[in-house]
Amino acid sequence: MTTGQAEPWTVLRLLEWTTQFFKKRGFESPRLDAEVLLAEARGSSRIDLYTAFNQEPTPEVREAFRELVRRRGEGTPVAYLVGHKEFYSLDLRVSEATLIPRPETEHVVIEALDQAKAWRAAGRATERPLRIVDCCTGSGAIAVAIAKNLPECEVTATDLSPEALEIASYNIHQHQLDDRVRAVVGDLLEPIPAEPAIDIICSNPPYVSQSEYDALAAEVREHEPQMALLAGPRGTEVIERLVAEAAVRLVPGGRLILELSPMIADASQQLVEQHGGYEATKFIKDLAGHRRVLSTTRAE
Template sequence: MPDASPWSVLKLLTWTTDFFKSKEVDSPRLDAEVLLAEVLGCKRIELYARFEEVPPAAARDAFKALVKKRGDGEPVAYLVGRKEFYSLDLEVEPGVLIPRPETELLVLTALDRLKARGDAAPMLADVGTGTGAIAIAVAKHAPAAKVVAIDVDPQAVALANKNAERHGLADRVFATESDLFARLKAERRFDLILSNPPYVTTNELMNLDPTVKDHEPHLALDGGPEGTDVIERLLAAAPDRLKEGGELLVEISPMIAARVERLVGEAPGLQHVATIKDLAGHARVVHARLG
């Protein structure tokens, strides 16, 4: 006999988790909880105290609509309009790359380098800022730092500025539209340049999960045939934008690590310092220095 019990929070979560599994969603239970918490206007953890509650019909209809979109491949972050990054809640929107957990290593490395350098008032650039995640996370934890957050996409620039203001950092994080450093004043120099550039090869992009391939901006993902088109341009431009002793930190894919290390070694004015690995032992951040 069909289950005629009311659609309680627990029943909604159980059914949706099974549905997402059938759609091969990576994190079916988590996604179900995030979407239901969004509809009910509560924290995800609070759902566990509300298992027996039966949400009103309007909430169930709203949840059903979100579940359908997620089942069709739309990223949860776009559906709820935000993503946590380095313990910060950031607004996201379709058309701008969703921050990734692996990028937190770039932030951690930048904060370590700032501490080691001891600059009184460090000036940083975040090239390809997207939502502003890197710039905002670094500025939040380095109170003396100022960051110019650069992106070629005006939508990303507007969103980064919005996120900076949301976190009370509009006086230290400035997002600006530019192709690398092209629209910055010629004399502008930085102690540290950070970047999470496009580094997926064009062929790899076509084989990514549809949630990424079909919904996130290729402009922020496609690094060209070798995955290094933007990285090569950045390496050529960085020496003229670094102060004496300045440093460059670039997030990479482990699959292009050797190529990027070789490119750094060939770049006039740059020295390869180290390649930092993530917790899984994969090459993730290339560290270079001017000199």
Template sequence: MEPNQPSTPAQEAWTVQRILLWTTGFLKQKGIESPRLEAELLLAHARKCARIRLYTEFESIVSDDERAVMREMVQRRAKREPLAYIVGSKEFYGRNFDVGKGVLIPRPETETLVDICLDSIPKDSPSHIIEVGFGSGCIAITLAKQRDQCHVTATDVSSDAMRFALQNVAKHAVESQVRLLQGDCLAPVQSLAAVDPDLLFDGLVSNPPYVRDDEMATLQPEVGQHEPHTALQAGSDGLDIVRRLVRHAAELLKPAAFVALELDPEQCAVVAELLECSGFSDAHIHKDLSGLNRIVTAVRAA
């Protein structure tokens, strides 16, 4: 990459503006959707400054060290590695979460899932929620930050997810509210309930893996080639995990407790029916910010 070559006085200097122009063109050639925005985010990361600051520093010379960091990051991005993995974090609900290889990058749709859960979680009294598939911990941690009397018991099979989620729980200082358990689906919570039969929860939330096997090959390279398949793929109709979850969810919930699941738009109606046949009532389908069916909620029948 050109910007790593030293500039001599006879050559044009590598200013912020020149690097941005060069990187934008390069990323565009590589098929990146928002090349200018990503060039700015990468350069801001290399210079350890806020993106907005670049606009006041267009004429500043980018140091050799910063150019070396930039060069490495741009090469990774050109191979379609997600930007969030390269910079090591992703914003979710106004907070930064550490992410990297092995953990799903939080998505904007999931902020809608959090909003829907918050509508059912009281502000002034204690509540206990289950999350299945915590990933980076973005849902459990956000619920805990937004409701200081809310406790979340969250499970995930992945040890990479456990590593990142533990880091994020510490970063956001919610150790006393979020309990992370490694294991399959609801099994770790069922084990707790086996020794404490009074253990019942006020709600269950999950953004489970829900991609159909045959869809995996059609995912964007950033997703299909870089994000963990355990976080995405869920059988021939994408409902392998959801079905297991719904089968045992009611046993762990109090009457009138809520369940909220993020899904593919095509799956929402089927899952609403499945819930109605599995001890839940009042199933509703909610849209995401793009207007697509995305979330199904229901309440545990009394």
């Protein structure tokens, strides 16, 4: 992207050059990354780029774009460079204090909404809002998406990281959910009052084992928060605690919904079955066909 070329650096040429640059670095979506970063540098939407292919960005825009491309080339995720990420058709702020929301986690939201509808259809708890907890909320993605799509609920989002909860609180406010979603610092269900009991507990907890963590792509391992990823040697350490805590905090018939790694699906199912306080356990598969979400009911 030097300025000494006779051919002008139009929007299209910048995109084409950057796409090839990112391809050489093995990025999964080089063209998308280039478009998102150029739109950020221009202060525009990605759609606007398609009507501006022949335009020449100002030197200031090119310099801002050059810096974004440099940092992306060094491995910084695009979501952290632009400060936001789409999740369940919602725009959410993210930072290096939070995980980047991923499509797999949307399966947790879908399962929670399905269970809530089934709960209401069965005529349960019709006199009050459904009580939902999102443990290890991070950016608040699960809590915000559920509350946005389920007006008849109240959500409490917990996380150990005050920095993550600042981001979650921002997203809650941005989506005008302050009256129904609250973010509190604490470990899993510890900050939730013992009464009233909870109808649905959701979580995308740390579930990466030490061996998996060591093998993660540098882009993830070096930028996303370790405490939100690494569970311990086995990968099931946090899930085991949450299975035990949820069993005494859910109402009878309440639902526990956990995202997990396919690598620990069998071990997680065994933890639920060995506990003895759950029934109707099932897995939801992701688009690749892997068991990604465990959903189980507290025994009546």
